Each structure stands twice: as C-alpha cells, then as structure tokens.
Amino acid sequence: MSRIAIIGAGASGLVCAIEASRKGHVVSVFEKNSKVGRKILATGNGRCNISNEKINISRYHGEAPSFAKEALRRFDTFTCKAYFRSLGLEMREGEEGRLYPMSHQASSVVDMLLHEARSLGVSFLLESEVLKIEKNSTEFVLHVKDAKQTFDACVIASGSVAMPTLGSSGSGYAFAKALGHCVIEPYPSLVQFICDEPHLKEVSGVKVDAGVELYIANQKRQSVQGDLLFTAYGLSGSAILDISRTASKAFVEGESVHVVVDLLPNLSREALSSLLQKRLTCAKGKSLSLWLEGIIPKKLAHFIVENTKLTPIKEASTLGAKEMKKLVFALKSLPLHVKATKGFESAEVCAGGVDVRELDAKSMMSSKVKNLYFCGEVLDIDGDCGGFNLHFAWASGFLVGQNL
Numbered sequence: 001m002s003r004i005a006i007i008g009a010g011a012s013g014l015v016c017a018i019e020a021s022r023k024g025h026v027v028s029v030f031e032k033n034s035k036v037g038r039k040i041l042a043t044g045n046g047r048c049n050i051s052n053e054k055i056n057i058s059r060y061h062g063e064a065p066s067f068a069k070e071a072l073r074r075f076d077t078f079t080c081k082a083y084f085r086s087l088g089l090e091m092r093e094g095e096e097g098r099l100y101p102m103s104h105q106a107s108s109v110v111d112m113l114l115h116e117a118r119s120l121g122v123s124f125l126l127e128s129e130v131l132k133i134e135k136n137s138t139e140f141v142l143h144v145k146d147a148k149q150t151f152d153a154c155v156i157a158s159g160s161v162a163m164p165t166l167g168s169s170g171s172g173y174a175f176a177k178a179l180g181h182c183v184i185e186p187y188p189s190l191v192q193f194i195c196d197e198p199h200l201k202e203v204s205g206v207k208v209d210a211g212v213e214l215y216i217a218n219q220k221r222q223s224v225q226g227d228l229l230f231t232a233y234g235l236s237g238s239a240i241l242d243i244s245r246t247a248s249k250a251f252v253e254g255e256s257v258h259v260v261v262d263l264l265p266n267l268s269r270e271a272l273s274s275l276l277q278k279r280l281t282c283a284k285g286k287s288l289s290l291w292l293e294g295i296i297p298k299k300l301a302h303f304i305v306e307n308t309k310l311t312p313i314k315e316a317s318t319l320g321a322k323e324m325k326k327l328v329f330a331l332k333s334l335p336l337h338v339k340a341t342k343g344f345e346s347a348e349v350c351a352g353g354v355d356v357r358e359l360d361a362k363s364m365m366s367s368k369v370k371n372l373y374f375c376g377e378v379l380d381i382d383g384d385c386g387g388f389n390l391h392f393a394w395a396s397g398f399l400v401g402q403n404l
C-alpha cells in the first residue's frame with residue numbers, strides 16, 4: 001500500500017484515482033477548482049461526448065502517437081462502455097459513432113465517477129493548487145499553499161492550457177520540465193477561426209453542411225465535409241474544428257491560411273449550373289438574393305450577392321452566362337482568409353505537451369523519475385473531435401491507476 005498523490009480531478013485523474021484506490025493504495029487528489037470535473041461538465045455542450053465506437057490509433061496525433069496504442073488496447077470502446085455501466089451509467093450512440101451518457105447530461109458522468117471514488121475512500125482536496133513538486137531520494141513533496149505533504153508516487157493529471165477558465169493552467173508542463181522532462185510546445189487544437197472578410201458578420205448564426213478545403217501557403221492540405229457555422233468573428237462548427245490542428249500549427253510556423261468553402265457539397269458544379277439554369281423560370285420579378293433563397297439560407301444569399309459583386313443585377317432573370325459562372329464559383333469555391341485561431345482561450349484541446357518518448361507506454365511512468373506518472377491531456381497526444389480526447393483521458397488514467 002502506497003501513498004499516491006494525483007494532481008487534477010479531471011477526466012484522467014478521476015479514473016486514475018478509482019483504479020489506484022481499487023488496488024489498495026491511499027489516494028489523495030489535489031484540485032485547484034472548488035469542484036471536481038469542471039471541464040467534463042462543459043464537454044459536448046453539456047452532454048459529454050464520452051467516447052466513440054470507432055476508437056482507433058489513427059485518430060490520435062502528436063510527435064509519437066503510437067505511444068497511445070497500449071492505453072487504447074487496454075481500454076477500448078467495449079471496455080469503456082462496460083466500465084461506465086459498472087459505475088451505473090448507461091450510454092447511447094449519436095452521430096458518427098459518438099457516445100453520450102443516456103441522460104444526455106455531463107453531470108451524470110462526474111456524479112458517477114465521484115460517487116465511486118468517494119466510496120473507495122479517495123480523499124479530494126479541493127481549492128488546493130499544487131504549486132511545486134520536489135523529489136527526494138524516496139518521496140515526492142507536494143507544496144500546496146503554506147503546507148507540504150509527502151507521497152510515494154505522484155501522478156500529473158493536470159490537463160493542458162486549453163480553456164483556462166475551466167482550470168487549465170499549464171502547471172503540468174512546468175512540473176514536468178522541473179523534473180527533467182521535455183515538453184513539446186503546446187498549440188491550440190479543435191478551435192474556431194477568426195476571419196477578417198468584409199460582410200462576414202452579416203451571416204453570423206448561419207449553419208450549413210459544407211465542404212471545406214484548408215490551404216496553407218496556398219497549398220491544399222486538408223479537405224472535409226461537415227457542419228460549418230458562420231459567426232461574428234469568423235468560422236466555427238465541426239468542419240472547422242476538424243482542420244484546426246493543421247491550421248493552428250501553420251500559424252505557429254508563420255504560414256498563411258485560407259479556406260475554400262463549398263456551400264453545396266452534394267451537388268457537382270455541372271449539376272448546380274443546370275439547376276440554376278432551370279430555376280431561371282422562377283426568377284422573374286425576383287431580386288438575385290430572393291431567387292438564391294430558394295437554395296441557400298437568406299443571410300447567405302445576401303452575402304453571396306455582395307461578395308460576388310453582383311449587386312448591380314437588380315433582377316435574377318437578367319443573369320447572363322458570365323454572371324451565372326461567377327455565381328456557381330462563389331457557391332462552390334468561396335475563398336475566405338483566416339487571420340488566426342481563437343487561441344487557447346477557446347480551444348477544446350491542446351496539441352503538444354509532455355514528450356511521451358520519455359515515458360514507458362505500458363505504465364506511463366517517467367523513464368527519468370521513478371514513481372512519477374502522467375496521464376490525460378498534459379501529454380503530447382491529442383485526438384480528433386468526437387469523443388476521442390475524453391476516451392484517451394479515461395484510458396490513460398486507467399492504465400496509470402492499474403500500474404501504480
């Protein structure tokens with residue numbers, strides 16, 4: 001039986017605490033917030049996209065993503081569902097294999113984890129920010145406010161710097177560095193884009209299923225189809241989150257970024273041209289934007305007319321072949337310059353983090369400091385949108401807890 005300190009009562013820390021306690025250890029969890037699992041409560045718009053039916057190593061990224069294989073093997077989707085069921089939580093499947101609690105409330109996930117941890121005797125020290133970790137020959141000394149406490153093993157489960165309002169402070173990176181580890185410089189991922197296009201504000205709130213191509217330094221790098229949400233500052237939605245990691249890295253490297261949006265991805269250019277031609281029969285007496293409202297949302301119709309500078313055309317029925325071509329181009333290949341991402345403040349996760357090449361993949365123990373472990377987002381492993389990040393947090397917390 002050992003005294004274990006876990007820094008962070010988030011997704012990875014909670015599962016780690018449960019597993020460590022089940023092994024008979026005395027577990028203390030330090031959490032700087034006044035309640036546990038604050039980030040979990042914000043996930044999936046409060047519904048918590050716990051995991052995904054299609055968990056696969058290809059959905060994870062970092063300098064050495066294969067590191068995550070062992071954690072995902074030991075804690076796959078099947079195990080994840082069984083694990084939460086054993087805690088009393090049923091799941092339901094949503095779009096694209098996403099798994100949610102049946103209650104559709106993130107709070108159910110936190111409540112079940114907390115109940116289990118407390119029943120096992122885990123101590124939660126809330127409003128207890130760990131300020132420093134020292135390692136002497138046998139023990140870890142944790143500095144919290146004016147007090148010091150000693151432990152036999154220490155788990156850093158303190159998350160990243162994404163969305164600091166929920167508790168992320170990047171302290172895990174500082175602890176890792178102070179204990180001799182390398183940290184891959186973090187950058188925001190699963191994050192929205194800021195655009196400086198004129199008139200974009202006018203389409204704020206419009207959501208469409210779109211094709212989005214990402215260009216870095218004018219080279220096409222990624223192509224996705226999914227929800228695209230126009231906002232007052234720029235672009236959001238799952239299609240943007242899916243390409244945001246690559247864009248964010250490009251900004252770090254000083255490259256230019258733009259996207260090309262296909263507002264009607266399920267129609268080929270030819271099919272759209274012939275549809276527009278056919279629709280000229282109902283164009284008489286209609287302004288161009290009213291006529292376009294027959295196929296795209298009203299605000300977007302106005303935006304396209306302004307953006308293609310077709311405003312002088314007062315009636316849709318007077319559209320010539322040249323203008324028709326311009327319109328098809330605008331609807332299928334709308335270029336938008338991206339100025340920046342919304343940054344760490346709005347990012348769902350961080351790419352980068354503690355270099356996993358300095359850890360043992362089977363236990364997640366440091367190869368530099370005996371009995372020092374890391375789990376969750378503090379590591380240089382980040383997943384795609386769709387439950388992959390929480391899954392890695394549970395899986396890595398599980399692996400550490402079982403190996404302590």
Ligand SMILES: Cc1cc2nc3c(=O)[nH]c(=O)nc-3n(C[C@H](O)[C@H](O)[C@H](O)COP(=O)(O)OP(=O)(O)OC[C@H]3O[C@@H](n4cnc5c(N)ncnc54)[C@H](O)[C@@H]3O)c2cc1C
Nearest residue numbers: 008010011012032043044049130159167376377387389390
């Ligand atoms: C808005 C939002 C929505 C998201 N939605 C989803 C989703 O639906 N599905 C999905 O898979 N992923 C989602 N994610 C990502 C997912 O929430 C994280 O990847 C996951 O919570 C990481 O777990 P963690 O345990 O590593 O860190 P966290 O959950 O961030 O927990 C770390 C904890 O450590 C505490 N802490 C930090 N430093 C210290 C310190 N020095 N002393 C004491 N305590 C400290 C923090 O307060 C925090 O509570 C979302 C993220 C955000 C921000």
